[in-house]
Amino acid sequence: MPDRTRGPNGPFPRPRYGARPTMKDVAARAGVGLKTVSRVVNGEPGVTAETEHRVREAITALGFRRNDSARVLRKGRTASIGLVLEDLADPFYAPLSRAVEEVARDHGALLLNGSSAEDPARERELVLALCARRVDGLVVVPAGGDHRYLEPETAAGLATVFVDRPGGLIAADAVLSDNFGGARDGVAHLVAHGHRRIGFLGDQPRIHTATERLRGYRAAMAAAGLPVDASWVSLGPTAPDRVRAETERMLTGPSPVTALFTGNNRVTATAVRVLARHPRPVALVGFDDLELADLLTPAVTVVAQDASRLGRTAAELLFRRLDGDAGPPRHEELPTRLIARGSGELPPADGTSG
Amino acid sequence: MPDRTRGPNGPFPRPRYGARPTMKDVAARAGVGLKTVSRVVNGEPGVTAETEHRVREAITALGFRRNDSARVLRKGRTASIGLVLEDLADPFYAPLSRAVEEVARDHGALLLNGSSAEDPARERELVLALCARRVDGLVVVPAGGDHRYLEPETAAGLATVFVDRPGGLIAADAVLSDNFGGARDGVAHLVAHGHRRIGFLGDQPRIHTATERLRGYRAAMAAAGLPVDASWVSLGPTAPDRVRAETERMLTGPSPVTALFTGNNRVTATAVRVLARHPRPVALVGFDDLELADLLTPAVTVVAQDASRLGRTAAELLFRRLDGDAGPPRHEELPTRLIARGSGELPPADGTSG
């Protein structure tokens, strides 16, 4: 490794490689006290123009940059928040992240984030690592169902807002979409177009949104006086293989469905692929919007969530908490929007309904 | 605000609301020295089972969790890296982020990230804020073209790897896609299918990838001995309005194109929408793959980058640097892949070519 102790300026008080100048170095070079440097760096009043000038020169010459981790230690607050979600790369969560980031930025905070990969142990590990860094607050899309492990943290002042799904066994803020109502309306839409045998393909049953949407499906079917055959409902991992197999099963069984309601963006994408190769048309309404959904044939009818608004709402609530709002836990619910594009308006293909 | 000084256990040494127990508190409660607590917390050897047990009990009783910001201050390294890119929510960058996160996790590091929104000032501000937090390293998709502001940081030991685009005016690592070659091959593909009048719709010319891809377009046209009319080339913001207007202009001008090469995923999505309403078929090859591109009619032929691999490669290089690799700046180039799906194989519609 090269020795950078001596720069082109000779053996000047330039810190060795890997070290950085501190306020103490700046103070020494400018011939002032440490506190005066601190005042200049933080724009505090009470420094003459002349002194300030000397300090600024020393700062530039040494390439000084305040070490915020030291500052954090002393001030208590880190001006950073954590975001834990299922998968940063998922097209639903990516805009949510971006929205949280924007709100954090507006509040002068930095964002630490990570993916739980739908693994409760990994969620916990990540959340606790963020707590150890003393983030001021946390926005969490929970993977697990038990968040009592957060209690010592919240008791110590950590603010937490759950988003997309509520926290488990803990009284905490949550910002959710109207999963029940959205699914109910989407299924009712299929019913209104003449379908009586409608399949539901959802995510794993331990995920709150999956069961809420299933509840919406059942409510719509019940409201229409339609029976639900057990073979029409399938919850489980959203891996394409499983979804493909289940879709094919529902389309070809003894009591084949004429329409599908898919429980999230990943499921919809796979189902669309299966339907594209299927001999007869099958109606489809999907939860979550997809990019280019409007350009498919038929265009895909969806129950859209506003991922960005979910993130923004959660982050804003978090910062209200950090600003001292100590009211009881709040649950906010955002509306979904049915966007009819074609696939949800196809009539039953086999004439057995209506 | 409720007074939690006294818990259900009475006036026990439970820290006041907002405060947290420290190793000192644990040591006092367990009746041992501070260093012994540190040993237990960090799994260092040299503590009897009996002592360790007492310490662990105190930790649990107090809800102690090590404060990593204090640890960081003392150890020098923060075990965190920063990622600055254009837009966390962009379907191209989201998987890149996720890949960086995975590598960070493998190395026990946390990820701080933020979006520059293609604004050089914002990029700089974000990068310097991350430096102030003393991230150990930085992965940056640069928005600006001058990164000399990073010199004091790198001199002090900060590792930086640029990804997707090279840094400007600084000798630094970079991991890029073969933008030139990918675009050249994509355009050559259109030429091979009989097109002579091919439009190029790209991002802003100050973005490295935009000019590299344009260079590839020109190379392919030149290699085929085809002239390039100035009206066939358009670089600028990827806002849908501009792209729509430019696409329509190229399709309807005095010398209309029979094929389009689009410079990135956002441009492609907008162009596909315009072409869907256009009276005659127009061939299209887009840089970057799109979700559901295979299901459109025609399916969209693309030059795909591996965003995830870009992120992984950059992050791995970063950690090699952090592990002491002090070799000269490295530039890695990843291949692109032409995926023929239909839109790029359409023949010229007006019969003026070939």
Added chain:
DNA sequence: CTGAAAGCGCTTACAG
């Protein structure tokens, strides 16, 4: 207007 001392919560380097 300016600065010396103490302290944030840990780890390092020693000493028993």
Added chain:
DNA sequence: CTGAAAGCGCTTACAG
């Protein structure tokens, strides 16, 4: 096996 002292780089609380 155990612990007291010093120090990481700042800010706080005072004192001049």
